[in-house]
Amino acid sequence: MMPWNLDIRAQACRWGARRGRSSRGEPLGRARWRARAALARVRGPAAEEFRRRGFELVPCDLRVGPVSVRARLELDRRRVLFDPASLAELREAMRWAGLDRPADPLDLVLAHELFHLFDPGCPDELAEAAAHMFATELLGLDYFAGTLDEVQREFRRSGGGTRAGGWLGRWLTTLCILVLACPAVADVLLVPLDDRPANLLFVRQIARIGGVEVVVPPRHLLGRFLRSGEPGAIQNWLRRTAEPGDTVFLSADMLCYGGLVASRAAAVSQEQALDRLETVRELAATGVTFEVFAAVPRLSLRTSEAQAPHERKLAEWATKPGNPPPEDVPAWAVEEYLRVRARNLAVLLRLVELARERTIARLVLGQDDSHATGLHQLDQERLREAMKGNRSVSLVSGADEIAMDMLAGWIARRAGVQLAVRLVYSDPEAAERVPPLESLPLDRMIRDHLALAGARVASAGPADVELHIQVPLAKPWTVPEDSHRPDAEAFVAGVLQAMNGGRRVAVADLALVNRMDPFMAQAVIDRVPLWHLEGFASWNTPANAAGTAVAQLVVHRVAQAGGKGWSLHRLLESEKTHQAFLLARMIDDYGYQTLVREQARPMAAGLPPDPDPLLNLYGPVGLQIRVELIGWARELYQRNFRGQTVCLEPLDRKARLGPMDLEVVLPWPRVFEVEARLDLRLEPTDEPCRTPGKAGLNPRP
Known part of the structure; x- marks a missing residue:
């Protein structure tokens, strides 16, 4: 032997x-x-x-x-x-x-x-x-x-x-x-923007729904909030881990600066940042494929602790590039702000060059939180000029959702699937308006994210999926008054009508910034079989939510329509991750962001953003959030989800939702977001999907 x-x-x-x-x-x-x-x-x-x-x-x-x-x-x-x-x-x-x-x-x-x-x-x-x-x-x-x-x-x-x-x-x-x-399938590697759930957990879940497992660096190398990631260690990790034939989804901001927050600071010189990009050229020469994403800086930048008191005034000044700098802001702070913007633009232009040379297979530049006017528009003009004639480079609105959409597109292309998606707006006129915090009109923004995810808009003829979009409200920063309830319920009625008509449906709720519309959420809980949706999101900015729903609907349809050669184990893992992701959006986007977070804010008031870990200052806050949110989520799951059945289309068999486990943590020392770590059991049955009953509650064959 x-x-x-x-x-x-x-x-x-x-x-x-x-x-x-x-x-x-x-x-x-x-x-x-x-x-x-x-x-x-x-x-x-x-x-x-x-x-x-x-x-x-x-x-x-x-x-x-x-x-x-x-x-x-x-x-x-x-x-x-x-x-x-x-x-x-x-x-x-x-x-x-x-x-x-x-x-x-x-x-x-x-x-x-x-x-x-x-x-x-x-x-x-x-x-x-x-x-x-x-x-x-x-x-x-x-x-x-x-x-x-x-x-x-x-x-x-x-x-x-x-x-x-x-x-x-x-x-x-x-x-x-x-x-x-010996695992012969080439690895998919991810170097995320940072370790927040949207950039790490969500991307891994989207991959798993699509039947793929991504390899990521050890989490401690990614930093945490104000502690930057470790670009040098990540370079070494890439050299050790990436092999010929692998595909790397790479955040240039993590590689060059140490993450999104670090990309707004002045600590890394332009020379250092550009030098770190040489790792991409080095590994690409060995046969590693790079799909790179990078953020176009927003106007609000905290370039250093000394500059922090002037951050807001500099951001306001940057919305009007022709005006002189504010008189009460020191010249050094203005110079530092402009130096950081110039450094980041130089890195973005170098990335465009690498894409033109085919060192980078695909490059997506995402405009971080935006404004109708400002210095970022000048940055975009420079980038568009450099991008001319290069179809491997895209400039889109958004940042945190881009890795999900790029990975979904890669999975769809590998499966030979291009979905036709019909866009259904709660207010069609809003499609041409620029949403809050974005740089492009709503319809253009969503079409761009569909293209990243390998899908297209179904303007005529049959569609594989309908994406129902509740458009931003006139006052998206505050919870609406009761007068909005009829509109929200009408939107949900349209979703339910489409599902009952046998159409596959995904939902993007963009009504509010950084929280779910409570009237829409309650109507969904009361009336919509959430477990039959193809995608669902309502977190943070309109681009974040729309891009997340797009990525989920694409990979789920790839799994259901293209998973005929998959093992039962792989199909179950895909579907249970899909169901967990749907449920987590309701728990996080509604349960936490709309219901629980405001109660937690007073407990976190006055706590430092960089607390001593030995003091556990955020421990009581996190415990209170955990107790309230997990209790609410368990009740929701038992009442609405437990025992429901979903279809494993490749097998024409139903599977039943079993027990659920949930843990909730604060990923960063702040109450802005939570990380909902959710797992549930999916039990296969012998019951075929096509059984008599209400139309729309089993995905069509």
Whole structure:
């Protein structure tokens, strides 16, 4: 027997390298580390480990349509379900491959499930490889029986017969097992704008809905609020992690300055920032693909602590570029402000050059919080001039949602899907108006985000999805009076009518800035089956909310329409992440931003933005938020979501929403946002999607 960490690992990585991976085996090393971490917790056979933890082993039929499932963990019931018929098929596959040494199929699947008990993260390709390594070591094997099904199916399809044709079949099968053991799919890497939920958690969730798992730097390298990220360490991480064939979604602001907040400060010189971009050129030359996003600076910039008292006056002055600087602002503060803007513009222009040279495959420049007039308009004019004739560069309105849209577009292109989306405005005349904090008219802004996400507007003919948009109110900064209720309820009635008509619907509520319209939210809770929406968002700026809804609807349709080759596990993970994302928007955008946050503000008043972590000054605030929000969310879930069914379209089977777990934290020392870490269980059923009942409550085939 050859131990995994010797000959088999070397063979797997050599063959993996021929399929586009580097021979240094970085993803394989990560999988092996996870397998070893799980092995360190084992004291006996898998069956004993489960029983010792109070689990019952239950034989039952787990087949879902044409899909055969060998085992499934039920954590809430402390059960491990296994399918004897599927285990018999596995034993036959082992014999077919000439690998029928004494290994009980039940032991194999229990070892596999035990790994997922110890390592409960998303079951992506890396986790599955780690699970196979774990089972191999635990059972003393030199092969991965879990990969046999696909090998057998492919060999039979190619005419190899039912027993693989002697030594050639066994050699080919063993070779395929070794190749499949090494994750051969190129990695998707993300260097986010910062570690706020919208830039890190949301992007990973959008990827997971689309069936992709992204690799990110260790969180401590991304900084936290006023503590900048570590560009040097991130450069080193990229050099270690990115390999030929990988795609990197890269925030230039993180790489050059240490994040969005740091990009507004004067600490990094122009020379330093430009020099850090050379990492992109260096890695692109090795075959790494870069899709880069960068923020065009807003008018309000805190360039240093000394400049902070003058920040607001400088921002007001910058709205009128022709006026002289304010007399009561020191000349050095004005110069520092202009120097930061000039530095950032120089970096953006260099990025445009790199895109023209094809060093960067795609570049998206997003205008951070905007104003109708100002210095940022001059920056945009310079950038548009430099961009002329270069279709790989886009200039759009927004910042925090751009990574989500770019990744959604990448997933859609890879799947060969371009959605047609019909835009339905609550007030069609508002489509030509510029929303608050944005730089482009509403309709243009949404079309740009659809294009980033690989979709198009359905101006005529059938549409794949309808995006219903509640447009910004005349006073978007304050909660509306009761006179707005009829308009909000009419908007929701239109959404419900479309769903009952069998159309797929997503919702972007742009009525208010940085909170959900309470009248719309309550009408949705009371009347709309939220779990059947394709996308839903209402957080922060209009571009943030619209871009988030666009990204979600695109990746969900890719998963549902293009996931026919996916495993049941992958489909369930995609759909449960989609449902968790929908629910989190209601919990965060409405429950927190509209209901709870105002109550928390007095508790946080006077607390410093850079508190000593040992003093835990924000602890009481966070605890109060957590108690109120989690209680509200659990009640909402039990009343409206628990037990509802959703459709897994590729299987034509329903799945039922089970238990929900929720944790809420303050990601930064402020009450501006929360991070809702939500997980829920999705239980497959044998019930087909197309059952008699109210139209629109099952997605159309």
